[in-house]
Amino acid sequence: MTNPREEKKSWSLDSKVVHGYQGYDPYTGAISFPIYQTATYKHASLSDQGKYDYSRGQSPTREELEDTLALLENGQHGFAFSSGLAAVTAIFSLLAAGDHVVVSDDLYGGTYRLIEQIWSKYNVEFTYVDTCSLDAVAGAIRGNTRMIFIETPTNPMMKVADIAGISNIASARNILTVVDNTFLTPYYQRPLTLGADIVIHSGTKFLAGHHDTMAGLIVVNDNQIAEDLRLIIKTEGSGLSPFDSWLMLRGIKTLAVRMERHQQNALALADWLKTHPKVEEVYYVGLPEHESYDLSQRQASGFGGMISFTVTNVSLVEQVLSRIKLIMFAESLGGTESLITYPMVQTHASIPQEIRERVGITDKLLRLSVGIESAEDIIRDLEQALA
């Protein structure tokens, strides 16, 4: 059999997302990759126990998803977990007591909670810095720093970090650079090609794309890190189930068309929000006035579908959330339906008030995951909600 990676080397990402790694089941020819719903596998003999033995270790459906993500991220090894936070947990499991991590000061609240309430107990130290500043990142490094963990663009303030700049600082000191690529997906941004060592996703979001499953994905190039992650996923039992792996594979097939539409709608929405008298500030990476617009254009091929904005008066928050009809008030992001959240009390509630306010997560901030409905309908819905 030819190597799918070699075969698809010259394909554009639009084709790779549709066909995945193998693209069909090599045993039956099934074009919808099968859900291998089994916990265990019959061994041929004592000397030939086969490629698969127990589904906690690996399943063919999960493997197809992992290889597909690795293909899309231009990496060698993929890993699929039961959620984005299970994937972040696996990354921190690469560390040892006494290690230090530099991390974005604006990041998903659940990652913050994982750091503060779980990992800090194990004598792993974390320093939060504004990862938009290379000087701040370099200044936070200590003798025991093993990892720099960045989200870019950040959730929810849409701050952009210079992936190549940070990777250069890190690799010169033998430090791993980890990039949470949830917001842009490999369709728009491929951190490994910019020098990062580990890329991680909440697959629950744009990759799955339909608000119907949860997953976490990691892709790496280094063989030793891959071996360590393989041990962690098998030993901690955090691998994605065959059914959820299949849902992910199905979602990824439409990633290219969905991302284009999310972005087209987000651009229209951001332009409209900018002119609204009851909107104070609009945070969207695709606006030319965004402080990192040029950097975004250099390191990514698109801006994605996430917007945050502040309203002029806190009373408008409840008004908007109660009046919207097409847009739904719900956690999460990245699916076909437009969702709005109130980060201060939802996704970022675990972050202490003084940190929240410093980074801009105030009582007037709303985060909008722009869906793939008609842009006009989304705008009309927000217009009547803000009126």
Ligand SMILES: Cc1ncc(COP(=O)(O)O)c(C=O)c1O
């Ligand atoms: C940027 C980012 N990273 C990680 C996560 C965690 O992923 P999950 O909810 O799949 O555990 C989220 C969830 O919202 C997120 O937005």
